[in-house]
Structure formats: structure tokens, C-alpha cells
Amino acid sequence: MFFLLLLLKHTIPLAQPIISNDITQLNPIPISDIAQPTSTADVVELIKNHTGPISIAGGKYSMGGQTATDNALQIDIKKLNHILAFDPKKKEITVETGANWRQIQELIDPYNLSVQIMQSYADFTVGGSLSVNVHGRYVGEGPIILSVKQIKMVLADGSLITASPTENPTIFYGAIGGYGAMGVITEATFNLTDNTLLKRTSQQMLITQYYDYFQKYVNNNTHAVFHNTLIYPPDYKTVRAVTYVTTNEAPTISVRLQPKDQDYSKLHKQIALLSSSNLAKRFRKLYDRWQYSKKQVVWRNYEASYNVAELAPIATKEGSFVLQEYFMPTDQFDNFYPQLINILRKHNVNVLNISIRHAKKDSGSLLAWAKTDVFAFVIYYKQGVTSKDQQAVNRWTTELIDTAIEHQGSYYLPYQIIASQAQFEKAYPKAKQFFELKKQLDPNNKFRNKLLDRYAQY
Structure with a gap:
């Protein structure tokens, strides 16, 4: 009885119906309840005592129902957010997965340490980042799995296991990038790296010149830490490459982390x-020419601590600002981007920009999006909210996925669930192995969401 009272304390009592949605507000999903555990022990008991479907949510920045399914109990991990261990000498940290990256940065910055791999924004939860196997703008890095030493995860039967590249490796490679299919990752241990001063460099060029520029000035540059390149619409002919390199120069911005209260x-x-x-x-090209002409020397943690509030409001009554992402083997860059641009032009997609990043090969996750070294094309666009608008997005997205697959690439799974079963299986050739592992660990299909419901091979 005491435990049931304790469990109810961490369950949010909400009137029916409960609607879960993501940051785009394009995917309302009715769920049965929301629970907010504050410890791994809470998660164990929740899973043991719930017989229906369970979904897992963090910041809800995925954009296609990856955090919910109909009538599921949604485990909201944001209060599962404690720092469990930190060893500055070993450059290692263990956290609960509801913690966000800013929380980690605030702890480790005084020790002049930095997160090795994360996405561009620091608001996202660690658990969400692991679930989608994020990447950032880091030169010589790749998906976050490359920085993870081990995880602890609660399975469908309530058992708690440790997984790493050497202990339960099959589960490790199924869980990271696995969108909550195998269980709830409650703790994770990461390698850290040094916080360094970085100088921003920038070069505008024709897109036809970019591949050679990257190979010559970025790919093997041991001083480069961050790099991304913007393709400017509507002509898509010009790009701006931005690289942050280590320096001994004095910082031009004195604060070490982005201020939280920025306007x-x-x-x-x-x-x-x-x-x-x-x-x-x-006009943006002219504005950026002026903006990037300014000298900037900042700490690595400053450049890694952006607040996603800078993009708000993401959803309005008229439309939502949405992302899609395509991964292309590096040697296919010049073959892929002309077709990407042609499709976006043909369908009059309202693209604000396309960001190009580079990522090293994945170490083995079953749903790896980087099966080799890749360029990531991140499309930032606006779409309407009507069914007609969605149908239009479905058409050009289907064409882009086919084009990516044609060039031995893939697409990213945290976004709208549009790909057919055949497209999914071609882009993720280990999907069958992934779902076979899920059947072993979760035979009653307890852990579910819209992504898993769409493609699960049960």
C-alpha cells in the first residue's frame, strides 16, 4: 500500500482525455496517463505494475509521435534528472536521463570540461538524445553513441540491466538510437573532453566548390572543433561554411555559457x-556577410549551450517550423545535392535554410543512420497545418527518401513518419534484427510509440 501511494505521488492526475503532442503541435495523440518518476526504482515499479502500453517522453522535440501512442501510459523522464557521479580527472560523468545538457554544462564548466558529443541545443534531455542517437556539428565525431561508456536500462519485466560496448553489447546497440523500443534508459555514463577557446572562421562560396573545400580545410584539420555549412534558398547556389578552430586568442565574449535570459x-x-x-x-546572404565578418572567439561550452527558445514559436495556428534530415555517404555529396534542390524547388517547399554537417561512422547501433562517414543535410522549413499541406509534404518527402536511398544514404527517424515500410527497411537494413531483439526483450510489445507501431515486424 505504501508503494502504491508513493507511485501515485509521481503520477500527474489529469482529466480525460489526455492529449500528448510534440513541439510542432502536428501530432495530437490520446494517452491514458502521465507518470513522472524521480528515480530508477520508480521506473522499475511503474513498469512492473503497468500491463498496458508504455511510451517514453522527454522534451518532445521529436516531430512524429515518437513519444506516445494511443492509450499508453507516458513516462515523462524530466524529473529523473540527477547527476549521479562526476570524475573530472577521468573526464567522465554519470547522469539520470531526464537531465538536460545545460544542467551538465553548468556542473562541468568550472572544471574546464565539455560534453564530447551533443546536438546544437542544450535544452534536450539526455534520454531523448540517446533515443534518437543525436549528432552535432563536431568535426571528427559522429553519433552520440561514440561517447557513451555505458547505460542502465529497465526492461519490460522490470529488471534493471547495465549495457555497454562490452557488457550486453547487443542490448547497448539496440537501445541507443532505438526510440524506447527495448526499455527505459534511466542512467548513462559519458566521456567528456576539454573546454577550449575557439575562433570562428567563415567562407562564402558556390555550392559546387564546397566538397573540395571541406576535404582540404576541414576534414583533416586537427584544430577544427565545430563545422557546419548553410545552403541559402531560394536559389540554393551559394553556401556559407562556418568553422570554429582552437585558438590562444582572448575571448571576444566573456561569458562561458549562453545566458539563459536572452531576448x-x-x-x-x-x-x-x-x-x-x-x-x-x-537578403539573408548580405546580412550574414556582415554578421560573420565580426571577429568571434568563444569558449567551446558557449557555442554548445544554445537555447531552443531562440527558434520559438515553432508552432502557430497557420503552420509549424519543421525539420527533416538526410544522410549521404561523403563521396555521394555532389551526386545528391542537385537532386535534393530540384525536388525542393519542384514542390515549392518553404525552406529557410539547409544545414550541412559531417559525421563519422556509427559504432554499431542497429538503427544506425551513419553506416559510413556521412554528410547530414538538415532541412529547416515551414509547413501548413491542413490535410492538403500534409499531403504535399508527404509527396516531396517520399521523393527525397527515394533519392537518399538511391545514393546509399538514409533519412532521420525523429521527424514526421512518412516513409513506407519498404523505404524504412532499405534505409535501415538492420531493422529486422532490431525488431527480433525487441521481441526477445519485450515479448508483449509493452514499449510502444507511433514510430514503432508503424514499422514493428510483429
């Missing part, structure tokens, strides 16, 4: 303007 209202107006006018998109 983003000006940036929000700029984003709205970009989405409303091709003229504004063209």
Missing part, C-alpha cells in the same frame, strides 16, 4: 520574415 524577439521576427518572403531569403 530572442528580434531573432523570432527574422525567422518569421524569412518564411514569408523570397526577397528576405536573398
Whole structure:
């Protein structure tokens, strides 16, 4: 009886119906309840005592129902957010997976340490980042799995296991990038790296020049830490490559982390303007030329601690700002991007920009998006909210997925669930092995969400 009272304490009592949605507000899903555990022990008891479907949610920045399914208990991990161990000498940290990256940065920055791999924004939960196997703008790095020493995970029967590349490796490679299919990852241990001063360098060029530029100036540059390149719409002919390299110069920005209380209202107006006018998109190249001409020397943690609030509001009554991402083997760059651009033009997609990043090969996750070294093409666009708008997105997305597969590439799974079963299996050739492992660990299909429901081979 005492435990049941304790469990109810961590369950949010909400009136029916409970609707779960993501940051885009495009995917309302009715769920049965929401639970907010504060420890691994809470998660164990929740899973042991719940017989229906369970979904797992963090910041809900995935954009296609990856955190919910109909009538599921949604485990919200954001209160499972404690730092469990930190060893500055070993450059190692263990956290509960509801912690976000900013929380980690605030702890490790005074020790002049930095997260080895994370996405561009620091608001996301560790668990969400592991679930989608994120990457960032890091040169010489790749998916986050490359920085993970071990995880602890609660399985469908309530058992708690440890998994790493050497202990229960099959589960390790199924769980990271596995979208909660195998269980609830409650703890993770990461390698850290040094916080260093970085100088921003920038070069505008024709997109036809970029591949050679990357190979010559970025790919084997041991001083390069961050790199990404913007393709400018609406002509898609010009790119701006931005690289942060280590330096001994004094910082031009004294604070070591991005201020939490920044006013983003000006940036929000700029984003709205970009989405409303091709003229504004063209003007952006001139604005960026001025902006990037300024000298900037910052700490690595400053450049890694952006707040996703700078993009708000992501969802409005008229539309949502949405992402898609395609991964292309590096030697296919010049073959892929012309077709990417042709499809976006043909369908008049309202693209604000396309960001190009580079990632090293995945170490073995079953749903690996980087089966070799890849370029990532991150499309930031605006779409409407009507069924007609969604049908239009479905058409050009289907074409892009086919094009990516044609060039031995893949697409990223945290976004809208549009790919057919055949496309999914071609882009993720170990999907059958992935779902066979899920059957072993979760024979009653307890852990579910819309992504798993769509492609599960049960």
C-alpha cells in the first residue's frame, strides 16, 4: 500500500482525455496517463505494475509521435534528472536521463570540461538524445553513441540491466538510437573532453566548390572543433561554411555559457520574415556577410549551450517550423545535392535554410543512420497545418527518401513518419534484427510509440 501511494505521488492526475503532442503541435495523440518518476526504482515499479502500453517522453522535440501512442501510459523522464557521479580527472560523468545538457554544462564548466558529443541545443534531455542517437556539428565525431561508456536500462519485466560496448553489447546497440523500443534508459555514463577557446572562421562560396573545400580545410584539420555549412534558398547556389578552430586568442565574449535570459524577439521576427518572403531569403546572404565578418572567439561550452527558445514559436495556428534530415555517404555529396534542390524547388517547399554537417561512422547501433562517414543535410522549413499541406509534404518527402536511398544514404527517424515500410527497411537494413531483439526483450510489445507501431515486424 505504501508503494502504491508513493507511485501515485509521481503520477500527474489529469482529466480525460489526455492529449500528448510534440513541439510542432502536428501530432495530437490520446494517452491514458502521465507518470513522472524521480528515480530508477520508480521506473522499475511503474513498469512492473503497468500491463498496458508504455511510451517514453522527454522534451518532445521529436516531430512524429515518437513519444506516445494511443492509450499508453507516458513516462515523462524530466524529473529523473540527477547527476549521479562526476570524475573530472577521468573526464567522465554519470547522469539520470531526464537531465538536460545545460544542467551538465553548468556542473562541468568550472572544471574546464565539455560534453564530447551533443546536438546544437542544450535544452534536450539526455534520454531523448540517446533515443534518437543525436549528432552535432563536431568535426571528427559522429553519433552520440561514440561517447557513451555505458547505460542502465529497465526492461519490460522490470529488471534493471547495465549495457555497454562490452557488457550486453547487443542490448547497448539496440537501445541507443532505438526510440524506447527495448526499455527505459534511466542512467548513462559519458566521456567528456576539454573546454577550449575557439575562433570562428567563415567562407562564402558556390555550392559546387564546397566538397573540395571541406576535404582540404576541414576534414583533416586537427584544430577544427565545430563545422557546419548553410545552403541559402531560394536559389540554393551559394553556401556559407562556418568553422570554429582552437585558438590562444582572448575571448571576444566573456561569458562561458549562453545566458539563459536572452531576448530572442528580434531573432523570432527574422525567422518569421524569412518564411514569408523570397526577397528576405536573398537578403539573408548580405546580412550574414556582415554578421560573420565580426571577429568571434568563444569558449567551446558557449557555442554548445544554445537555447531552443531562440527558434520559438515553432508552432502557430497557420503552420509549424519543421525539420527533416538526410544522410549521404561523403563521396555521394555532389551526386545528391542537385537532386535534393530540384525536388525542393519542384514542390515549392518553404525552406529557410539547409544545414550541412559531417559525421563519422556509427559504432554499431542497429538503427544506425551513419553506416559510413556521412554528410547530414538538415532541412529547416515551414509547413501548413491542413490535410492538403500534409499531403504535399508527404509527396516531396517520399521523393527525397527515394533519392537518399538511391545514393546509399538514409533519412532521420525523429521527424514526421512518412516513409513506407519498404523505404524504412532499405534505409535501415538492420531493422529486422532490431525488431527480433525487441521481441526477445519485450515479448508483449509493452514499449510502444507511433514510430514503432508503424514499422514493428510483429
